[in-house]
Amino acid sequence: MAGEEGKIDPMHQFEIKPIFDGGFEIAGQAINFTNSALWMILTFIALWIFMLGGMKREIIPGRWQVMVESMSNFVTNMLTSNVGEAGRKYVPYVFSLFMFILFANILGMLPIGVLGLKPFTVTSHIAITGILAVLSFSIVLIVGFWKHGLHFFSLFVPHGTPLPMVPFIAVIEFISFMIRPFSLGLRLFVAMTAGHVLLKVLGGFVINSTNAGAGYGALVGIPSFMLMVGISALELLVAVIQAYVFALLTSLYINDAENLH
Amino acid sequence: MPQISQLVSTFGSQFFWLAITFGLVYLLIGRSMLPKIQSTVDARNKRIADDLDAARIAHKQADEIEEKYQVRQAADREEAQKITAEAKAKAGKASEKRVRDADKRIATKIAKAEEEIAAQTQAALGEIESVTAEATQDIVSKLTAAKVTKAKAVKAVKGALANV
Numbered sequence: 001m002a003g004e005e006g007k008i009d010p011m012h013q014f015e016i017k018p019i020f021d022g023g024f025e026i027a028g029q030a031i032n033f034t035n036s037a038l039w040m041i042l043t044f045i046a047l048w049i050f051m052l053g054g055m056k057r058e059i060i061p062g063r064w065q066v067m068v069e070s071m072s073n074f075v076t077n078m079l080t081s082n083v084g085e086a087g088r089k090y091v092p093y094v095f096s097l098f099m100f101i102l103f104a105n106i107l108g109m110l111p112i113g114v115l116g117l118k119p120f121t122v123t124s125h126i127a128i129t130g131i132l133a134v135l136s137f138s139i140v141l142i143v144g145f146w147k148h149g150l151h152f153f154s155l156f157v158p159h160g161t162p163l164p165m166v167p168f169i170a171v172i173e174f175i176s177f178m179i180r181p182f183s184l185g186l187r188l189f190v191a192m193t194a195g196h197v198l199l200k201v202l203g204g205f206v207i208n209s210t211n212a213g214a215g216y217g218a219l220v221g222i223p224s225f226m227l228m229v230g231i232s233a234l235e236l237l238v239a240v241i242q243a244y245v246f247a248l249l250t251s252l253y254i255n256d257a258e259n260l261h
Numbered sequence: 262m263p264q265i266s267q268l269v270s271t272f273g274s275q276f277f278w279l280a281i282t283f284g285l286v287y288l289l290i291g292r293s294m295l296p297k298i299q300s301t302v303d304a305r306n307k308r309i310a311d312d313l314d315a316a317r318i319a320h321k322q323a324d325e326i327e328e329k330y331q332v333r334q335a336a337d338r339e340e341a342q343k344i345t346a347e348a349k350a351k352a353g354k355a356s357e358k359r360v361r362d363a364d365k366r367i368a369t370k371i372a373k374a375e376e377e378i379a380a381q382t383q384a385a386l387g388e389i390e391s392v393t394a395e396a397t398q399d400i401v402s403k404l405t406a407a408k409v410t411k412a413k414a415v416k417a418v419k420g421a422l423a424n425v
Contacts (some may be wrong), residue, residue, distance in 0.1 A: 014263040016271045029273020036271070037278035044282045051294045057301045059308065072298045091299070092291035100286050126264050127275040132283070193264065 008204035010197045014124055036128075039120045043104045050103075071099065078248060083255045090254050093139065097132065098247035105192060105239035109232070123242075124192040126185065133185030136250040140180075144257035155260055184249055191242045195235040202228045386422075393418045 016034045023032035054068025061069060075095040079087030101123055108121025122128055144152040156173040157166055205224040210217035394414040401409045409417075 011262055016263060016267055016275070023274075026273060026277065029276075030270070031274050031277045034271065034274055034278075036275055037282075040278050040282040044285050047286060047290060051290050051298075054298050055294060057297065059305055061301075061305075069298055069302050072295060073302060076299065092295055093287065095295050096283065096287040096291035099290070100283055122279075124264065125275060127268055127272050128279055131276060131279055189264065 008200070008207065010200035010204065013118070013120070013196060013200060014193065016125070035118065035120045036122055036125065039104070039107060039122050043100060043107055043122060046107060047099050047103045050099075071095075075247065079251050079254075082248075082251045083258050086258050087251065087254065090139075090251070094247050094251055094254075097136070097250060098243050101132070101188065101246055102240065102243035105243055106236070108192070108196070109235060109239060121192050121196060123188055124196060126189045129189040130181075130185040132188075132246070133181040136184060136246075136253065137181035139250075140253045140257045143254065147258065148260060152257070152260070155256055180249075180253060184246065188242050188246055191238055195231070195238055199228060199231060199235065202231065390415065390418055390422065393422070 016036045018032035018034050019038060020033050023030055025031065051068060053064035054072075056062065056065055058065060072091075072095065075098055076088065076091050079091055079094060083090065104122040108119055108124065110119050112119050144155070148154075156170040156177065158169065158173070161169050202224045206217075206221045206228070209220035209224070394411060394417075397414045397418055398409050398411065401407065401414070
């Protein structure tokens with residue numbers, strides 16, 4: 001964590017580096033097994049274990065089964081209330097999205113740094129959030145054009161727009177529509193990055209002030225540490241909320257494609 | 262910021278691993294585990310709804326049975342009252358008849374007894390007449406020399422007795 005000359009670099013935690021040497025190339029892109037890949041796989045395994053606990057399929061569920069089922073009900077309800085009964089066929093995708101982001105966010109928050117391990121937040125990379133956002137956006141486009149054909153463009157003209165205003169409104173709506181994947185991807189990336197940077201900066205305050213002397217440590221270190229505890233709780237909340245927002249916006253966009261206006 | 266400075270150099274790697282892991286999440290969890298969990302939830306909801314329906318039907322049936330029972334109970338009570346009233350009337354009539362019969366029997370007995378008493382009184386009176394006439398004849402013959410015929414004596418006694 002500490003860089004050269006005792007300086008603590010809050011951005012160091014986001015660095016991607018290969019765990020094993022080797023790797024291969026696809027279309028000029030180097031594929032390595034990196035820390036990011038490791039945490040993606042850990043996310044998958046954690047999610048798989050979580051889901052396995054819900055597979056007992058008992059009529060009277062245990063605690064774990066209730067947790068898994070309430071997650072499933074949560075996403076199902078989100079889609080049925082936003083999209084309607086047609087939304088049920090998107091539950092597998094939105095559920096995968098929600099749970100993957102949620103688990104990746106929370107795994108990145110694990111305090112395993114005290115064991116000498118380095119947690120990595122998969123969703124703090126614009127590449128990942130961007131790909132997921134583009135994936136959601138592509139599904140919206142494909143479903144929209146598949147179901148409505150060119151009529152899908154009527155999405156850009158809200159009901160009751162006066163005729164002279166149509167070109168202007170259409171342009172604005174088109175821009176706001178095209179911005180969706182960027183805002184979707186950026187929101188998650190920024191929220192995760194900012195929280196982790198803030199925690200790391202505060203951690204740096206604690207270490208550096210304590211190194212400078214007991215007085216500085218008491219004056220700066222202890223308040224910083226208290227703040228870290230509070231912000232960690234807040235970050236946990238953000239981890240859940242950002243996963244929820246990503247899934248909710250995806251289902252709202254799917255609603256546009258499924259039902260137009 | 263590694264997210265941006267490393268974007269180009271690591272994009273392929275991140276894309277590759279995301280495709281694998283998210284693909285696995287989608288196929289193994291979203292497509293195969295989630296529907297089973299949803300079907301469990303649906304089955305449970307259906308069973309709860311069915312049970313509630315069954316309970317509602319059973320409740321309705323119980324209400325119906327109770328209503329039937331009430332109606333039948335009322336009918337039975339009415340019938341019982343009718344039978345009781347009939348029996349009472351019958352018994353009343355029978356006892357009346359018996360009382361009447363008894364009265365009749367008693368009346369005939371009394372009449373017979375009265376007749377007997379009257380006959381005996383008559384007989385007794387006749388005897389008294391004859392005895393008195395004889396006594397009168399004797400008394401008269403003893404006191405006087407005159408002889409009184411029986412017919413005369415009887416006549417005199419009858420006249421005297423009539424004044425008694």
